[in-house]
Amino acid sequence: xxxxxxxxxxxxxxxxxxxxxQIGVSRQAVIAVENGKYDPxxxxxxxxxxxxxxxxxxVFLWEDGA
Amino acid sequence: MNRVHSDEHHTGIRQSHSYLPFLLVLLxxxxxxxxxxxxxxxxxxxxxxxxGAALLPLPGNIALLLMILRRxxxxxxxxxxxxxxxxxxxxxxxxxxxxxYGYLQKxxxxxxxxxxxxxxxxxxxxxxxxxxxxSHYK
Numbered sequence: 001x002x003x004x005x006x007x008x009x010x011x012x013x014x015x016x017x018x019x020x021x022q023i024g025v026s027r028q029a030v031i032a033v034e035n036g037k038y039d040p041x042x043x044x045x046x047x048x049x050x051x052x053x054x055x056x057x058x059v060f061l062w063e064d065g066a
Numbered sequence: 067m068n069r070v071h072s073d074e075h076h077t078g079i080r081q082s083h084s085y086l087p088f089l090l091v092l093l094x095x096x097x098x099x100x101x102x103x104x105x106x107x108x109x110x111x112x113x114x115x116x117x118g119a120a121l122l123p124l125p126g127n128i129a130l131l132l133m134i135l136r137r138x139x140x141x142x143x144x145x146x147x148x149x150x151x152x153x154x155x156x157x158x159x160x161x162x163x164x165x166x167y168g169y170l171q172k173x174x175x176x177x178x179x180x181x182x183x184x185x186x187x188x189x190x191x192x193x194x195x196x197x198x199x200x201s202h203y204k
Contacts (some may be wrong), residue, residue: 028148
């Protein structure tokens with residue numbers, strides 16, 4: 001699963017630590033999700049999307065065969 | 067946005083401020099452990115008193131266990147994932163190590179297994195599993 005977190009974070013001018021604090025997770029979690037190394041569960045995906053003021057589909061992009 | 071901020075209270079952010087109670091319980095439990103060890107090793111006690119001394123560390127260790135569980139429940143989902151991998155590596159690798167040790171013992175290559183060594187295996191393999199998981203998800 002791909003995501004647009006890095007781009008959206010840059011648009012908001014947030015650091016990974018700031019985003020982590022906003023959604024209430026560790027910075028490690030933000031790094032892992034942003035790098036596509038860890039796919040978040042639905043509650044975290046919604047939190048991330050809402051922090052950016054977007055829908056889940058606008059932040060996370062499902063790829064067939066992923 | 068306010069709701070997003072309020073979620074911090076259910077995650078790993080707050081836990082960084084709660085090391086002190088854990089360390090205090092760890093300290094007290096360790097002191098009780100050492101006292102029990104001293105009583106059993108150095109003092110001539112009656113059999114019921116020896117049983118009592120042997121069970122002395124139980125409440126402190128249960129308190130530690132509960133505090134660790136509480137901390138695990140406060141971790142965010144990613145940290146729980148990392149912990150799961152670390153614990154799985156620690157558990158399985160310790161099993162393999164004890165298994166191999168048993169064969170080495172049968173071959174008279176090593177002496178009887180010291181239970182303290184099992185703890186060392188577990189801690190070392192848990193640490194390896196933790197760092198492997200963290201570097202895997204970086």
